[in-house]
Amino acid sequence: MGSTPAYARAMHALGMLARNQGNTKLARTSLEQARQVYSQLGDRSGEASSFSNLGSLARDQSDYEDAHVCYEKALEIHREIGNKNGESADLIGLGLVAMEQGDFIAAHAYYERSLEISHEIGNRHGEAIALNNLGTVAKEQGDNGTARSYYGQSLEICRELGIMLGEALNLGNLGDVAREQSEYTTARDYYEQALLINREIGNREGEASNLNTMGLVALSQGDYALAHSYFDRALAITREIGNQAWGAIILNNLGEVALARSDSASARSYYEQALAIHHELGNRSWEAMDLNGLGHVALHQSEYTMARSHYERALAIAREIGDRSKQAESLWGLGRTMGYQKESRQAGSCLKQALHIQQKLGQKKEAATSLEALAELCARQGQAVRAARLLGMAHALRMHIHAPLPPNAQAAYECVLTTLRSALSEDSFNFAWERAGDDPGAGHRLRPGSAGRNLIC
Numbered sequence: 001m002g003s004t005p006a007y008a009r010a011m012h013a014l015g016m017l018a019r020n021q022g023n024t025k026l027a028r029t030s031l032e033q034a035r036q037v038y039s040q041l042g043d044r045s046g047e048a049s050s051f052s053n054l055g056s057l058a059r060d061q062s063d064y065e066d067a068h069v070c071y072e073k074a075l076e077i078h079r080e081i082g083n084k085n086g087e088s089a090d091l092i093g094l095g096l097v098a099m100e101q102g103d104f105i106a107a108h109a110y111y112e113r114s115l116e117i118s119h120e121i122g123n124r125h126g127e128a129i130a131l132n133n134l135g136t137v138a139k140e141q142g143d144n145g146t147a148r149s150y151y152g153q154s155l156e157i158c159r160e161l162g163i164m165l166g167e168a169l170n171l172g173n174l175g176d177v178a179r180e181q182s183e184y185t186t187a188r189d190y191y192e193q194a195l196l197i198n199r200e201i202g203n204r205e206g207e208a209s210n211l212n213t214m215g216l217v218a219l220s221q222g223d224y225a226l227a228h229s230y231f232d233r234a235l236a237i238t239r240e241i242g243n244q245a246w247g248a249i250i251l252n253n254l255g256e257v258a259l260a261r262s263d264s265a266s267a268r269s270y271y272e273q274a275l276a277i278h279h280e281l282g283n284r285s286w287e288a289m290d291l292n293g294l295g296h297v298a299l300h301q302s303e304y305t306m307a308r309s310h311y312e313r314a315l316a317i318a319r320e321i322g323d324r325s326k327q328a329e330s331l332w333g334l335g336r337t338m339g340y341q342k343e344s345r346q347a348g349s350c351l352k353q354a355l356h357i358q359q360k361l362g363q364k365k366e367a368a369t370s371l372e373a374l375a376e377l378c379a380r381q382g383q384a385v386r387a388a389r390l391l392g393m394a395h396a397l398r399m400h401i402h403a404p405l406p407p408n409a410q411a412a413y414e415c416v417l418t419t420l421r422s423a424l425s426e427d428s429f430n431f432a433w434e435r436a437g438d439d440p441g442a443g444h445r446l447r448p449g450s451a452g453r454n455l456i457c
Contacts, residue, residue: 008037008046012053019057022244024282027057048077048086055093059100060245062284062321067097088117088126095133099140100285102324102361108137128157128166135173141362142401144177151177168197168206175213180365182404184217191217205246208237212250219257220406227257248277248286255293259300260406267297288314288326295333299340307337325366328357332370339377347377365403368394372409376416384423385432391416392433 015030031054038046055070071093078086095110111133118126135150151173158166175190191214198206215230231254238247255270275290295310315330317323335350355370371394378387398404405413421429 003037003040005041005043005046008034008041008043011037012046012050015050015057016053019053019060021242022281024057024061028054031057044077044081045083045086048074048081048083048090051077052086052090052093055090055097059093059097061282062100062286062323064097064101064322068094071097084117084121085123085126088114088121088123088130091117092129092133095137099133099137101322102357104137104141104362108134111137124157124161125163125166128154128161128163131157132166132170132173135170135177139173139177139180142364143362144181144401147177148174164197164201165203165206168194168201168203168210171197172206172210172213179213179217179220180403181401182220184221187217188214204237204241205243208234208241208243208246208250211237212246212253215253215257219253219260222260222406224257224261228254231257244277245281245283248274248281248283248290251277252286252290252293255290255297259293259297262300264297264301267300268294271297284317284321285323285326288317288321288323288330291317292326292329292333295330295337299333299337302340304337304341308334308341311337324357324361325363328354328361328363328366328370331357332366332373335370335377336373339373339380344377344381348374351377364397364401368397368401368403371397372413372416376412379416379419379423382423384420385428387416388420388424388429388432389435391420392435395433 011030011034015027015034018024018027018030031050035047035050035054038044038050051070051074055067055074058064058067058070071090075087075090075094078084078090091110091114095107095114098104098107098110111130115127115130115134118124118130131150131154135147135154138144138147138150151170155167155170155174158164158170171190171194175187175194178184178187178190191210195207195210195214198204198210211230211234215227215234218224218227218230231250235247235250235254238244238250251270251274255267255274258264258267258270271290271293275287275294278284278286278290291310291314295307295314298304298307298310311330311333315327315334318326318330331350331354335347335354338344338347338350341347351370351374355367355374358364358367358370371390375387375390375394378384378390424432
């Protein structure tokens with residue numbers, strides 16, 4: 001019984017079911033048993049499928065090194081047996097791993113190759129998947145125009161094939177692009193279209209996702225009551241369908257709403273709940289995100305020792321799993337914390353490291369926040385001209401990408417502005433500010449070690 005094709009198929013099916021239910025231990029054991037039996041039977045296709053699913057399971061747990069190895073083994077077998085569809089799917093998996101690690105160049109290359117193969121064999125669904133993922137790479141790099149084009153092409157194919165799930169996914173992604181560009185009415189329209197489709201096909205997980213993103217729109221617009229309402233409805237659905245992973249993400253968002261409302265106690269509670277779930281599920285990347293959230297709460301309450309502890313734990317995890325985006329957020333938090341602790345040199349170093357990573361990843365909006373933090377640090381050190389130029393650079397970058405300052409950051413921003421205007425004559429302030437504003441892309445292209453060395457305190 002233990003070495004028959006039927007047993008291998010049963011173990012594989014059990015592993016997939018366990019993965020969907022969040023039982024990672026059973027999923028891994030079952031899929032590995034299936035892989036071993038397929039190998040003993042000489043069933044190369046089954047072995048490749050097992051490797052591919054083991055890769056996806058490892059990616060769920062932020063074990064990107066193991067995920068990469070598994071996808072590579074699956075890819076090798078699929079190439080060996082001439083399974084082009086499998087090869088295309090494995091390249092998508094490798095691209096997803098690269099994305100999680102912040103290697104957008106590698107991710108783009110994997111997705112491009114997957115697209116070529118799918119086009120070559122006439123797999124329109126595979127083309128739609130690759131185009132969707134290429135859109136996500138472009139979005140993460142701040143190239144919203146290209147992202148919109150890729151998502152639009154993927155949407156067109158999904159509609160052509162009648163793949164309503166894919167249609168809803170692309171509409172949601174187009175909403176994300178619009179939200180990134182602060183086109184909130186357009187974003188909400190896309191999300192509402194996606195929500196209607198997901199409700200029609202009974203995709204409760206997609207419904208929760210759409211409500212979550214509609215909450216993010218409300219959060220961006222400073223409508224915290226509406227944001228909380230959307231997040232609450234999304235959370236109820238995730239609990240109804242037993243999706244702990246999505247529920248934890250929404251708890252993290254509820255923490256952000258509470259923090260924006262200066263409700264530190266609620267924010268801490270939400271982040272702690274999210275952290276407990278992500279720790280239980282083994283999702284290290286989101287553990288780092290939750291710890292960063294707890295760091296933000298402590299920083300907001302001027303609990304600098306606690307904030308530093310949370311940020312350092314988050315940074316250690318992010319470095320361990322190779323998640324550069326989370327590293328940058330942790331370094332940003334550490335930099336701000338150290339600045340308040342009068343450790344200006346270390347603060348500047350952390351903020352410059354954060355900025356460097358954000359620039360490498362093409363995270364323009366996040367780079368603007370680091371420039372603003374550096375400006376605040378310079379202002380406290382009495383380096384008003386540098387601070388004004390950095391702040392002007394951040395402003396130009398935000399204008400360039402249509403990402404205005406969040407409402408909950410306005411007060412601190414205005415405080416720094418007032419300090420600088422008091423320290424400088426109007427002509428000096430305008431000169432420093434406009435030197436940055438002359439080039440909308442300056443903040444994006446700034447590199448520590450080049451021109452940036454003369455600008456950053």
